[in-house]
Amino acid sequence: MAKGKRIDNLSFEEKLQLLLIPENVQPYEVPENWCWIKLENLVSIATGKKDANYGSKDGEYYFFTCASEPIRCSEYSFEGKAILLAGNGDIGNISLYNGKFEAYQRTYILENCKYISEEYLYYYLKCRWVDYNKDKIFGTTIPYIRLGNLKEYEVPIPPILEQQRIVEQIENLFSKLDEAKEKIQAVIDESENRKAAILHKAFSGELTEKWRVSKNKSREEWKSLRFGEVADIKSNLVSPNEYLEFPHIAPDNIEKYTGRLLEYRAIEEDKVISGKHRFYAGQILYSKIRPYLSKVIIIDFDGLCSADMYPIEAKENTKYLWYYMLSDLFLEQATTAGSRSVLPKINQKELSKIKINIPSEEEQIEISELLDVIFLKEQTMKENAEESIELINMMRKSILAKAFRGELGTNNPEETSSVELLKEILITDEE
Numbered sequence: 001m002a003k004g005k006r007i008d009n010l011s012f013e014e015k016l017q018l019l020l021i022p023e024n025v026q027p028y029e030v031p032e033n034w035c036w037i038k039l040e041n042l043v044s045i046a047t048g049k050k051d052a053n054y055g056s057k058d059g060e061y062y063f064f065t066c067a068s069e070p071i072r073c074s075e076y077s078f079e080g081k082a083i084l085l086a087g088n089g090d091i092g093n094i095s096l097y098n099g100k101f102e103a104y105q106r107t108y109i110l111e112n113c114k115y116i117s118e119e120y121l122y123y124y125l126k127c128r129w130v131d132y133n134k135d136k137i138f139g140t141t142i143p144y145i146r147l148g149n150l151k152e153y154e155v156p157i158p159p160i161l162e163q164q165r166i167v168e169q170i171e172n173l174f175s176k177l178d179e180a181k182e183k184i185q186a187v188i189d190e191s192e193n194r195k196a197a198i199l200h201k202a203f204s205g206e207l208t209e210k211w212r213v214s215k216n217k218s219r220e221e222w223k224s225l226r227f228g229e230v231a232d233i234k235s236n237l238v239s240p241n242e243y244l245e246f247p248h249i250a251p252d253n254i255e256k257y258t259g260r261l262l263e264y265r266a267i268e269e270d271k272v273i274s275g276k277h278r279f280y281a282g283q284i285l286y287s288k289i290r291p292y293l294s295k296v297i298i299i300d301f302d303g304l305c306s307a308d309m310y311p312i313e314a315k316e317n318t319k320y321l322w323y324y325m326l327s328d329l330f331l332e333q334a335t336t337a338g339s340r341s342v343l344p345k346i347n348q349k350e351l352s353k354i355k356i357n358i359p360s361e362e363e364q365i366e367i368s369e370l371l372d373v374i375f376l377k378e379q380t381m382k383e384n385a386e387e388s389i390e391l392i393n394m395m396r397k398s399i400l401a402k403a404f405r406g407e408l409g410t411n412n413p414e415e416t417s418s419v420e421l422l423k424e425i426l427i428t429d430e431e
Helices: 012-019 118-132 147-151 160-189 191-204 209-214 318-326 328-337 348-352 361-403 418-430
Strands: 035-038 044-047 061-064 071-073 078-086 094-103 107-111 154-157 223-226 231-233 247-249 276-279 284-287 296-298 303-305 309-314 355-358
Touching: 012 418, 035 418, 044 147, 078 118, 094 118, 118 154, 118 160, 118 361, 154 418, 160 191, 160 361, 191 318, 191 328, 191 361, 209 361, 231 348, 276 309, 284 318, 296 318, 309 318, 318 328, 318 355, 318 361, 328 348, 328 355
Parallel strands: 061 094, 247 303
Antiparallel strands: 035 154, 044 107, 061 071, 078 094, 078 107, 223 355, 231 309, 276 303, 284 296, 284 309
16 A cells, blocks of 8 residues: 555545556556556565675575576575566566575565566566666666655556466467577577688688689699788887877777677777877788687778787788688687787787688689678678567567557456456455
């Protein structure tokens, strides 16, 4: 019941009206046999007892944090079915759990549900909790939700049978979407493996085998050269003060394994003070830090790059060399050549010794053009798959939104109103 009100002397109807949210302040319209109630009148709300620095250890109970999956702990503060909400940090983290558990401070525990099933409330919170709190979040470094705002949260209550139908329909539709998402995700996850296999075929000669036959050429014409023989590793450190408006490229501006340039800023924006390498359009930029991440791009503009990178000028076909540097044939050598164990780094001498398989210039061009076509198709397929997953996520949101407006096609308007359930519980409480 609403805190601070003396309800003992209220009539039955007055008590009922205290529970119900008036129609003129309801968040949105719902079917006539539904009603709206504040969360504090639906559940018991508690908070976690443990400090955020509490250490976890193995045991038979679960320990919930406000920002991660549950981990094992040997003691517990709560027991039973409960919904756990992150009160700070990852505000959108919501879990439905049944068992023994502990929780950090500012993890809100919702239990002892009345008029409503835990599963129904869980899905409703997943639907509207984050959007509801957009203008109710406090704190700057670590955002948090006040208990008072949680108590005031409005929840639509359908009849009990409709609650069950809604949960069943959501889980049925979500199961189908999850199955589709799993298959699409497998396509994305296999993308890098497919690209690695294609690159291996390219630089072992398999990709252009038919081409060589048509040109009366042989794989035996290929040469094995050292990197230093096919490219110049440039070292051209300059003062950044003279290039304030130039682009600044660091290892973090290159996506690992893909050869894609990410967002970057100018020297002045990055407040660069130490010496940087001057690079030129058409060169290859390669991160010598953590060579196992395979961060390498062909750059199409002038600028400055981190001293942890090498500007490289190819003596052979630039596109061919760049693709080779993305291949496992190159990566395996670069990874094993890298010095230092704490922060692996490949120095110029080690890089110069890496072996490169080099065909004729004509075949280098053929391989590069074939890879361009294949990788464009691969990238398009991956982007389409990612768009499909985003569409599935949007469909999940749409399903939830419809569910809690009575628009899933499960509501029976002739079913007894949920207000009658409230009356029955009130009568039972009074007895």
